Amino acid sequence: MLSIFDLNGKWKARGFGSRHINPHAYLGPDVDERLFNDAQVPGDIHLDLQEQGIVADPNIGLNALAQRWVEEQIWVYRRNFIVPDDAIGKHVWLVFEAIDLVADIYLNGERIGSHANVFRPCRIDVTGKLKDGDNTLSLHIDSGLYCVAEKPSNDYNISWDHKLHKRSWLRKPQCQFSWDWSPRLINVGIPGNVRLEWTDSARIDSVVMYPELSDDLKSATISVRAFVDCVADEPLGAIIRLRAPDADEVVVQGVELPVGLSRHDVSVTIPDPALWWPKPYGDQPLYEVQCELEIDGDVVDSATRRVGIRSVKINQSPHPVEGRYFIIEINGTPIFAKGGNWVPPDTIYSSIDADRYRKLVDLAVEANFNCLRIWGGGLYADPAFLDACDEAGVMVWHDFIFACSKYPGDDPEFLQNVRAEIEYQVKRLSPHPSLVVWCGNNELEWAAWDWGYDREHSHPDYALYHLEIPRIIAREDPSRPYWPSSPYSLDNINPTSPITGDQHPWHVSLGASGTDFWKYRTDVSRFPNEGGVLGASGLATLYQALPPEHRHVFSMAWEFHDNTCNFNSNPGICYRAMKDWLDLTADELTFEEYAFLSGLLQADGLREYIVNFRRRMFSSASAIFWMYNDTWPQSHGWTIVDYYLRRKLAYHPVRRAFAPISVIATVEEDKILIFGVNDTSEPWQGDVRFGLFEFSGGLQNDRTHSVILPANTSTQLAEIALEKLDLLGFENAGAFALLLKDGVTVSQDRLLMARFKDINWKASTVAVARRGDTIALNSSSYVWGVCLDPECDSPLSDDVFDLLPGIEYVMDWPADKPLPEVKRTGTDTLLDR
Template sequence: MKHLDLCGTWEVRNAKETATIPASVPGCIHTDLLASGKIEDPYYRDNEARLMWIGETDWVYRRTFHVPAELLSEARIYLHCDGLDTLSTITINDVKIGTTDNQFRVWEFDVKSALRAGENSIEVSFASTIPYIQAEQQKRYLNLTGLGPDPLHGQHRVDGSNRIRKSQCNYGWDWGPMCVTAGIWRPIQLVAFSAGRVTEMQITQDHSQKGAVKLQVRAAVETANSKPLRAKIAAMFEGNVVAETTVDVRNNSAEAALTIANPQLWWPNGLGAQPLYDITLDLLDGGTVVDGQKKAIGLRTLVLDRHPDQWGESFQFVVNGVPYFAKGANWIPADTFVTRITPEFYEYLVSSAAQANMNMLRVWGGGIYEDDLFYELCDRYGITIWQDLMFACSAYPGADREFIANVQAELADNVKRLRHHPCIAFWCGNNELEHIHQWFLSDEPKEGYMTWDEYKLMFDVDIPSVVLKHDPERTYWPSSSHSPVGDRKDPNNPACGDAHLWEVWHGRQPFEWYRTCEHRFNSEFGFQSFPEPRVINSYTLPEERNITSYIMEWHQRSGIGNDAIIQYMLSWFQLPTKFEMLIWLSQVLQGIGMKYAVEHWRRSMPRGMGTLYWQINDCWPAPSWASIDSLGNWKALHYMARDFFAPLLISAIEDWQHGTVEVHVTSDFLQELSGQVRWTLSDTDGNVLAQNTLDCSRFAPQANTKVCLLQFKDHLKEYGSRKLLVWLELLVHGEIASENLVTFTRPKHLDLRDPELTAQVREEAPGIFWMTISAKRPALWVWPELDGVQASYSDRFFHLVPGKPAEIRVQPAEPMTLTAFQQALRLYSLTDTYRQA
């Protein structure tokens, strides 16, 4: 098969004008306008508010291309479009080729008759989606979230965005801007052939035979004539062929079985390795390869296990027969303009998830079916994927058969594209249609609502019929959250299913509330923080750096956001004395909240078997629930997540009233371990008041073990709650595997003194530095910072005690001398947030 790539430089114009600007394909109109200097950065200050006209405008993309005569000699020639955003009309040499109406679909058109040898032209005209969705809402109004009163923004979403198959958050969300894109957002090419081509390849696995895995490989073949074709199918591992066969193509399909002896199994991060096998299929015309496909797969079983147990019904993922606790976060598009996410940034974010000991990400249903590279990276790093289908927080026209047919074609395209990835754990129909069903679903016909019957037809019948047809090996789950047992209108039933727990943020419950929750799987919960000061500086003027300024509130898309952060902060900490310290402290606050939740749910295993906080990443610079900001900086939460998601975790339940500390060790390892628990009671000056080391004969595998109950009532009576700190260490083979800190009062009331932090710096290699940070007195949440310099840090927001320095590796984004590094270095801890200068 021959390919003619049509990506690269195009030109684009307003449909009502003749002047053009250069355009990039893949790309989108906003980035094209930005590159040409026609608009200011949409993320800077409130520029976004003046750029809505872009999404209200029709745009025409055009280019010329050369077609060699030999390409025209092929029997069939298709224009293959991996992604067009969204309402487009395509012409080649002024001949209308076709139209599109779904951002998520793959589109193909027979263009042989429209092409000519030599110079050709192609135009893709994109109509604004705004008139379309407004017209659809006039036909039948359907509710969506984010349209409530907001004196600053008016609304968080564009009304009617649920009426079109396009990224829902493109029209605004409570963590992102309104930037309604258009353009050729994925590759576009001509494909030509005369013998045949492979249009689909499916690989299923049978693990029932001990010591071997049987693969069934099925391929769909499009032929251009009656000439017989054959398919050579092989499995390769580390460059070596481990199984191979050749079969005839019959009735436009080829099917073969391959047996992999001594299979190397694929495991999620932390449970084992991630070996990948390449399955290749060469389509043969005689002895000539005319087309082919290659899929990288992992040999594993991965299922959702639901069975009755003492607490109700389980909800746990089982890989290779082993239940595992899902640890991770929710994923949103990593930029509002997704076509400018680089491969390097994708890998940075996925590797950051792995470094934080995560083994699962939930791809949220209001964004996009992610780029192939994202899933390839998750395969390599062992990050399993909870894959939402692209429906979120809205009613949809489930009774509209034309709409459903479009959706079913979208699902077929994406399920077939992604099903070979070992990382895909299961498919979920939507985000929160059942969780907040009061806004979208009604028992009887009602304006703005789907009926429950209409909803069930769409998400229990129409959608799973396609998903399970193309991927029968995985589970389909209709909604998140969802209660499969009992009343479906009780979506957070603690006895079954998954739960979205927002009582802490939206309900203003204290962090301690998380310890009352005994749900089976916690797929959403979160707390906000600000991005670090350097990021805020990128979108504000100096005089706007106050969290109640117009621009700071413009970038806050949760209506209660900044107010909630401050209220919780005053509950936990002293009021910061500087804007920058308030920003940093918001990150510590966020980390504490998530730590309360995750440690509790890990202690609750196997009753609860998963916790995915909202959210890992950002799409623009703003306060949000993310643990990594839009520029890739780890917030305090991400550093803390590396600790509270560690495969071995020491944690505690403190009882301030009775002066006790209940110590627990949680293990994700598959084998039993032994070790020691060392605890130290000190005062806030660092003086050791009591300590002990406990030998523990066993930490049960994949379980939580209560180790001991420590009694400090007498010490509290003598020293008071403000003066005491309990330091916990878990040692395995003499090495510290996990650490934690317990206090008997909120941090704002601790009697802390200046820890007098110091750092010894050495240059390991050009541009890479090591710091030895020491403290004369206990220092809580220590973070080094290079003033005004982008850098990565091996650790931050850790605790220090006298005599136990921390070794921190720092790599500035740009080369620095040792002298410049030392001059820029600042050391901060909790006391710096409220201490007067």
């Protein structure tokens, strides 16, 4: 039987800088531990220093700037322990699930190994090296900066600060070295569990499980690959037993275990399987599969995984207009992917617990997501995150952790390290049905085409993404597709081409379209995987992250917490948006007014992004924006959920834009078009109401008729000649559309053709009336951006919506809760200026 001795808990740690003596003198057993401070494992040294009051919370003010010294220290971690008697005479391993980053490992003063990859575990054979009684385990750890000090950098990156960190060489989250949305905060420590393992026979090293579904969906096979490490002096006879719910029988297979590591393939058949589906296409049943290793009648090791039965492929058949489709198909059904990009939800990632992962997935589901893209500069998925996605029906597109840089794939040591990492991660994550696509990297193919990364025609990592990784996936887990890069195109055309592959449509915000998010209306991207609009965080988060003396735009702390993409131009993109859309500057607004209006503009921009692609379903097969969640509190950010898990002003507009049954009003050449979108697997029947509305009050061309929205498609329901709106004046009127079921509004949309600064606004009075466990809001004139919680500190069921003249807006509201106050509207905020 495999036995385990936990080495987590309280360790000792000390940092050594240039003024200190050689840290190697402190690696042996005879050390005065009064020279060391307490350190928690798993953990990160920043967290220990915070606990001891040596550094402050890096999320507040300028505190992160004062912690640069931490990454520049050499850290010695120590722990004394007594070996259990049962381990003596057995085959024993010391296991670190993660070390960040470059570590030399010592046992009782003897160097027993080294490690330099936080993305894979470190396993060291310590058989015969443990003593009866006290043992001392020590690690000499640095953040990676010393390791790469003499490595070349010019051939691998063109970012101006790359020589200060050379992150391309370091296998740890790349965003630690700073990104536009994250500060530089390079983690150091032991973020994974630590343990001793021992046995005198064999253990299961790893288990790969994946489903194979018949074409008619009526039968499934769960394939299991058990990798077994036999430590006996000679081969052993063994039994591998599989147990699974609804299986025809318990599968028992006799095997011979050669000395060392060996692979054994077993499978179990599931007749009439319950299929796993993404939201809102069906349910998410999970099968618990147990793999047991039995020797001489005793179960010596076992592994249990939850598996969802589903098939997944990417449909890239020819498009009837030009190029190709790019559609994720689950169980043979095309799926429209709705969601955002996922980044590590904390700069110090060892602080992220299972509850935080689950809350973030729950908030994504509430926002009608069915897809999250794990961006390639952060972390591989945590089991708690994928468990939550499995249960919720949220698909995961998973980049391998390579982003916006060349990587030294021409260096044999680096390549060997990365091969082991990828093999480990592919095996580890194989059972999860939510993981539907593996992707080689973030934007490296695009970089080779457009960013100057083709300098001297050097592509040291090309073979890694196009040969090495796909070979590993084909060998270890062929159950899900692999895509070389994001964005990427087939047929040897530019990876940003909108007509094939996946896209990052950054022409808005970061490209030629600038602040004009209406340019999304004509974007025909087949599978948009990034693209977004910056907006200020909610006031509650700004108040929490910025000290009182810094609570104004352009303060030093505001700038430090700002997204650096806001510095790509002068004035920054967010300040340009304020001028372009509202004809206002930050200096003309109070801090509270600026945050509110910036948040409203982000909400409008993300809505335009989403509804454009949804109405093109499946010519476009996704609306995945940048980005969903934050790593730390930002002044301006791309996200809809901030670092403190507060819903930003854009959250509810995005949630409504992603609703399974939606109406969309848009413009195409000389026509206003009304679309109905149905993401569900059943037809929807109701009424569509549409027409024109005057901002000062009143409806024109108001019509209603019955409609049926076929399952899983977008349908054009109506059209209006654009000239009818032009006759009223774009500055005086817009178009509207509603879907109704039994007279109740299910979805609402509006189309504006004049920017907010050009609209002839009328002062509004919003009436709020109770209707049982709902409230109805009404206004005689058009109101932009009705907001009940501009601080973004209350988890309301709805907020930040427009009122059409004379049309009630109904939302859930507890009957025992006082009627809410409309605290701000975009209309009144503009009129007040």
